[in-house]
Amino acid sequence: MSFLAPLFFVALAAVAVPIFVHLIQRERKDIVEFPSLMFIRRIPYQSVERRRIHNWPLLLMRIAAMALVIAAFSRPFFATEAATAAITSSGDREVIILLDRSASMAYGDHWTRAQDEARRVINGLGGQDRATLVLFDRGVEEAVRATTNRGELELAVRQAAVSAEATRYAPALREAQSLLSRSDRQRKEAYLISDFQKSGWERQEEIQLPQGAVLTPVSVSTGDTANLSVSSLAIQRATFSNEERATITVGLINRSGTAVTNQAVRLDMDGRQIGTRNVTIAPNASGSVAFDPVTVAEANLRGIIRAGSDAFARDNDFYFVLSPSRTVSVLLVHADGQPADAQFLTIGLGRSKTPPFKVDAVPASRFTAANLEGRSVVVLNDAALSTAGADLLTKFVGQGGGLFMVLGSRTPVSGAWPLMPGSLSAPVDRTGFRGGTFGSPDYSHPIFEQFKDPRAGSFANMRFFRYRRLAVAPDDRVLARFDDGAAAIVERRAGSGRVVAFTSTLDGDWNDFPRHAMFLPLLHETVKYLAQYGDLEEWHTVGRMLDISAPVASMVRQGQTSMLPGAGRSGVVVSPGGQQTTLGGEGAPAVELAEQGFYSVRLPGTGDRRPFTVAVNLDPAESDLTALPPTDISSAVGTASTTVAGQSFDRPAPTPVDLEKRQSLWWFLLVAGLSLLLVEAVLSNIQSKRLGLKT
Amino acid sequence: MEAHAVSGARFVDPKVLARIKDLELLARSVVDGFINGLHRAPYFGASIDFAEHRGYVPGDDIRRVDWRLYARTDKYFVKQYEADTNANFSVLLDTSKSMSFASGEVSKLDYAKFVAACLAYLSHRQRDRVGIVTFDKEVLSYVPSSAKHFNVLLHTLEQARAERPGRLLAMLTEIAEHFKRRSIVALISDLYENPEELLDALKPYSFRGNDLVVFHVLDPAEIDFPYRDSSRFQDLESGEEMPVVPDVFADQYRKMIRDHIDALRSKCSDSRIDYVLLNTSKPLDEALFSYLGNRERLMRVR
Numbered sequence: 003m004s005f006l007a008p009l010f011f012v013a014l015a016a017v018a019v020p021i022f023v024h025l026i027q028r029e030r031k032d033i034v035e036f037p038s039l040m041f042i043r044r045i046p047y048q049s050v051e052r053r054r055i056h057n058w059p060l061l062l063m064r065i066a067a068m069a070l071v072i073a074a075f076s077r078p079f080f081a082t083e084a085a086t087a088a089i090t091s092s093g094d095r096e097v098i099i100l101l102d103r104s105a106s107m108a109y110g111d112h113w114t115r116a117q118d119e120a121r122r123v124i125n126g127l128g129g130q131d132r133a134t135l136v137l138f139d140r141g142v143e144e145a146v147r148a149t150t151n152r153g154e155l156e157l158a159v160r161q162a163a164v165s166a167e168a169t170r171y172a173p174a175l176r177e178a179q180s181l182l183s184r185s186d187r188q189r190k191e192a193y194l195i196s197d198f199q200k201s202g203w204e205r206q207e208e209i210q211l212p213q214g215a216v217l218t219p220v221s222v223s224t225g226d227t228a229n230l231s232v233s234s235l236a237i238q239r240a241t242f243s244n245e246e247r248a249t250i251t252v253g254l255i256n257r258s259g260t261a262v263t264n265q266a267v268r269l270d271m272d273g274r275q276i277g278t279r280n281v282t283i284a285p286n287a288s289g290s291v292a293f294d295p296v297t298v299a300e301a302n303l304r305g306i307i308r309a310g311s312d313a314f315a316r317d318n319d320f321y322f323v324l325s326p327s328r329t330v331s332v333l334l335v336h337a338d339g340q341p342a343d344a345q346f347l348t349i350g351l352g353r354s355k356t357p358p359f360k361v362d363a364v365p366a367s368r369f370t371a372a373n374l375e376g377r378s379v380v381v382l383n384d385a386a387l388s389t390a391g392a393d394l395l396t397k398f399v400g401q402g403g404g405l406f407m408v409l410g411s412r413t414p415v416s417g418a419w420p421l422m423p424g425s426l427s428a429p430v431d432r433t434g435f436r437g438g439t440f441g442s443p444d445y446s447h448p449i450f451e452q453f454k455d456p457r458a459g460s461f462a463n464m465r466f467f468r469y470r471r472l473a474v475a476p477d478d479r480v481l482a483r484f485d486d487g488a489a490a491i492v493e494r495r496a497g498s499g500r501v502v503a504f505t506s507t508l509d510g511d512w513n514d515f516p517r518h519a520m521f522l523p524l525l526h527e528t529v530k531y532l533a534q535y536g537d538l539e540e541w542h543t544v545g546r547m548l549d550i551s552a553p554v555a556s557m558v559r560q561g562q563t564s565m566l567p568g569a570g571r572s573g574v575v576v577s578p579g580g581q582q583t584t585l586g587g588e589g590a591p592a593v594e595l596a597e598q599g600f601y602s603v604r605l606p607g608t609g610d611r612r613p614f615t616v617a618v619n620l621d622p623a624e625s626d627l628t629a630l631p632p633t634d635i636s637s638a639v640g641t642a643s644t645t646v647a648g649q650s651f652d653r654p655a656p657t658p659v660d661l662e663k664r665q666s667l668w669w670f671l672l673v674a675g676l677s678l679l680l681v682e683a684v685l686s687n688i689q690s691k692r693l694g695l696k697t
Numbered sequence: 698m699e700a701h702a703v704s705g706a707r708f709v710d711p712k713v714l715a716r717i718k719d720l721e722l723l724a725r726s727v728v729d730g731f732i733n734g735l736h737r738a739p740y741f742g743a744s745i746d747f748a749e750h751r752g753y754v755p756g757d758d759i760r761r762v763d764w765r766l767y768a769r770t771d772k773y774f775v776k777q778y779e780a781d782t783n784a785n786f787s788v789l790l791d792t793s794k795s796m797s798f799a800s801g802e803v804s805k806l807d808y809a810k811f812v813a814a815c816l817a818y819l820s821h822r823q824r825d826r827v828g829i830v831t832f833d834k835e836v837l838s839y840v841p842s843s844a845k846h847f848n849v850l851l852h853t854l855e856q857a858r859a860e861r862p863g864r865l866l867a868m869l870t871e872i873a874e875h876f877k878r879r880s881i882v883a884l885i886s887d888l889y890e891n892p893e894e895l896l897d898a899l900k901p902y903s904f905r906g907n908d909l910v911v912f913h914v915l916d917p918a919e920i921d922f923p924y925r926d927s928s929r930f931q932d933l934e935s936g937e938e939m940p941v942v943p944d945v946f947a948d949q950y951r952k953m954i955r956d957h958i959d960a961l962r963s964k965c966s967d968s969r970i971d972y973v974l975l976n977t978s979k980p981l982d983e984a985l986f987s988y989l990g991n992r993e994r995l996m997r998v999r
Binding site: 032033034035036037038039040041042043044045 | 887889929941957
């Protein structure tokens, strides 16, 4: 018999305690005064000595109980061949293989070696060992779940491929934690096969594998992390001879200990080589290179920057899409004979550069459907529309257009118009008390979002002397209020379009808002929001969700597709690998950008036009191949063993801990010891009562 | 020891008596209660009753001559009354340190004081002369018997402390020299001596015509030995210590103390000495009955 914690036998000295109690401590330390020892002196003391231990059964019981408890704590087990064989052949392992398939595993032969390591783990499984293959990158996929079928596991490993996603260890380890926690197997093991990319691990992750589980990190990192990658891309636009030209500047990072000298960096547009630049970058430093301007004649030009020829080929190509700048067309409807009232608006809208606003003005009485063609936003500046005009605007907004309503004294009290966010009342006059101010803008709304930073300006100094009282409907959203609680800016969604109502005027009469510094940015943000204008993103990062509704709506309004305005958005997204996903209608609402390259969004009725294209690149963090010590992860999640790649994962001989845990003799010893103590307590109580009665 | 059943007697618990600091009040309470509880009082008022005639001798007061008897017999006889037979009552109180032992609220010395005070009060009320000797290893106070010494006796009792070891046998021998006149002598002690040697020390009292009553005061713990835990026992007088395992000792000890009491009772009986065992947890009636028994016997022999 062996013991897992033999040091506990030191506690056997405690066996002396009951003996001590029986022999020595039976005499109390306090002295009893007695009138005379005349008679006691006559009783032979020798007989006392001999009979000190007068209750041998109790003494033996106490000693045995203590010895049993101590033996239990020393965790005994039988290390015989039979016991070892019983465990070895029991096949009760729960094995989780965590295989890193993130983009960085494409570096050199990392992925091949990782697959080999996974196969080695699979080959080491016993007959009844149960294994789960978990492929992970930023997310987790259980390729094979809890099987004893080695062939199935090997097939899954063979079929697994490197993804374009970034590395995140935490989800995979949580999955292992969850699987091992649910397992009823006695031995729980997890193998983490990865290049242990430093960027994938955050130390504050709180993951703890179950008690007794062993995490074995298997690193396939070779220590060579030399890599040149494109870290950024900047496009500077300029208009020359009515042609928009873009100058492309590329930022590069050299993550290696040696300098990159005369490295060729190439720019391809639509498959044609546009230019090449040579760049020299010092070790672990960054550099940039600018190409000659290219003409942006049409939308969705596909550009690729090719740089480097290192072992990590994936980040040597950087994808982007180039489209002409988009102009927002705004129709300004003013009251008849009052064009001067719209002076601030006209000037303000004309100041916008990104995007530029194309502004046309028309009196309310001459407002027709033709005025709305190609418009993104209509500004109704304190004007009363005819019923037909109001219907036209209602239809325009329902199809995705934007309406900015400036409510002044000429705006009729009309409760029936579906675009009016609430019911309008008579003007509120606050000229007698220095006017009102903006109370509480809703900084969570896109219009006010960029003013969230206190340094971005303040609305507090503006004075509002008159404004219309607007009783806001429950479904509408108040974006700003005056200091007396009255609604100042209100939004209503109507169909695919948006309506924003401002309850005061913008002519400088009812307030000083147009003369305030915040007027222009707030006006521009409001019109951009109404136009559903999104900055053109030249590229996206792998892992983002693509929602095509906004760009498609813009294309529809601009007539780039034959789809009817307001009709359901539908189309097919073709991934770089050729996989097609139907969007809209019965298809998915959005698609995840999981591959590196160009995604094409094919919409019906686009004719010969280029499809809407989205460029997708690797997460820049994946280009940093710096590895962290595998033990950092294993020690953070609890019990672990250290294993290097290439070692055999054959089923190991059971450790003493395994043997002891399997046999669990301590439990029986402890129960026996405690039972003895219980019996002893009962017996000694009975005896004490008897002695008491006798006395 | 058998209890004397006294109907109607209102004996007070020693623990209650211990709270009465005034020994006279204590004695009066106990004795009056005891006397009033008796159906008849043969011992009370005897001192004024006629006892006997005796022949006139020169020197007798002629007022006591029974002239009627002279008329019938023509001889001079003198009347003798009980009042003339006043006895001496002396208490020999052992105040050795062993008497300070108390397993409860009342120590053996306290109990002895109660007994002494009650007996003295009873005697004083019957116009006996009362005296007291307290001693440990030497005589601490000696109050000769006198009709006027009752208060002195009480004061002596109050002052008595059990603080030093005693020499009972030597002191009994020494004190015996002081008793020239026939007396009722009450020895109150825990009697931790060999019974035979003790009796040898008591015999001189009997030889001198004294009526000796031995009150053997013991604490219940000395009789029952109720100890359970093994401890070191210390002799109160000598300071000697001994390890004691009560489980082992108790039975032997109880047997020894029983034998000791039996031996004392037997030897006292043989020597015509009254022996009374007093348990400090019991009321005082034992002591009082014993005393009255002796007082009655003394009167009858007159």
